[in-house]
Amino acid sequence: MRCIVKGEVPEAFAQWKARNSAKSDWSSFSKPQSQSYVIYQKLRHSLISEQKHQCCYCEVVLKKEGDAHVEHLKDQGHHPDERFNFSNLLASCQYRDSCGHKKGNGFFKEMVSPLDENCQARFTYTARGKIIPLDEGDSFVQKTIDLLGLNCKRLIDRRxxxxxxxxPVEREYLLQALDNCVEWGWGFYTVIEYMIAKRKQSF
Ligand SMILES: [Zn+2]
Incomplete structure (x- = not known):
């Protein structure tokens, strides 16, 4: 899980919110037939950019806009006041077996979030492609992994x-892969970082 630094609230979304958020619900805001859909699309575009084109949870590449939906970190069911709060919004992939769709209303207070500055340091990987807690006693990391389906077969296979x-590659190529992980269609930035860290340890 890679840390996401939130940027400014996109102007079009801020303006729409000022006029409409009190009387709107999320499904009418984000419906393709609605007048506000263009605002929803701009919002999603900004989120994808601030996440450097990777899913907020699993880090797959978000190639085109439709590869992502706007995800509420704190779910709307239990946190209606967070519905239009930009700092609660992320771009998640569309897979059903992981990430935002799998999580649904399952947010819990201690869930590890990509908005936590130290989130990345709490996870590591196995050589077989599983994501695991760095500290094996860190039960909240394990619970987060389970909730988000981060060890579904598809993600383990990709990693x-x-x-x-x-x-087997040279260190130079590893660094290039890190810089170009989106352009090359790989994603999984923190998996590549893990490979670089492992390489350092072996010297
Ligand atoms: Zn994902």
Whole structure:
């Protein structure tokens, strides 16, 4: 899980919010047939950019806008006041077996969030592509992994293939892969960082 630094509230969203948020619900705001859909699209675009085109939880590449939906970190069911709060909004992938769609209303107070500055340091990977808590007694990390489906077979397989591809390469290539992980269509920035850290340890 890569840390996300939130930027400014997009202007169009701020303006729409000032006029409409009190009387709007999320589904009418984000419906493709609604007048506000263009605002929703701009919002999603800003979120994808601030996340450097990777899913907020699993880090798959968000190639085109439709690869993502706007995700409420604190779910709307239990946190209606957070519905239009930009600092609660993220861009999540559309897979059903992980991330925002899998999480649904399952947010819990101690959940590790990509908005926590130290989130990345609480996870690591295995050589088989699983994501695990760095400290194995950190039950909130494990609960977060389970809630978000971060060890579904699809994600383990993707990570494993990156780990295998990068295992024999020169360090220089690893650094290039890190810089270009989105352009190359790989994503999984923190998996590549893990490979770089492992390489350092072996010297
Ligand atoms: Zn995802």
């Amino acid at each position: 494993l293939s990156i780990i295998r591809n990068l295992a």
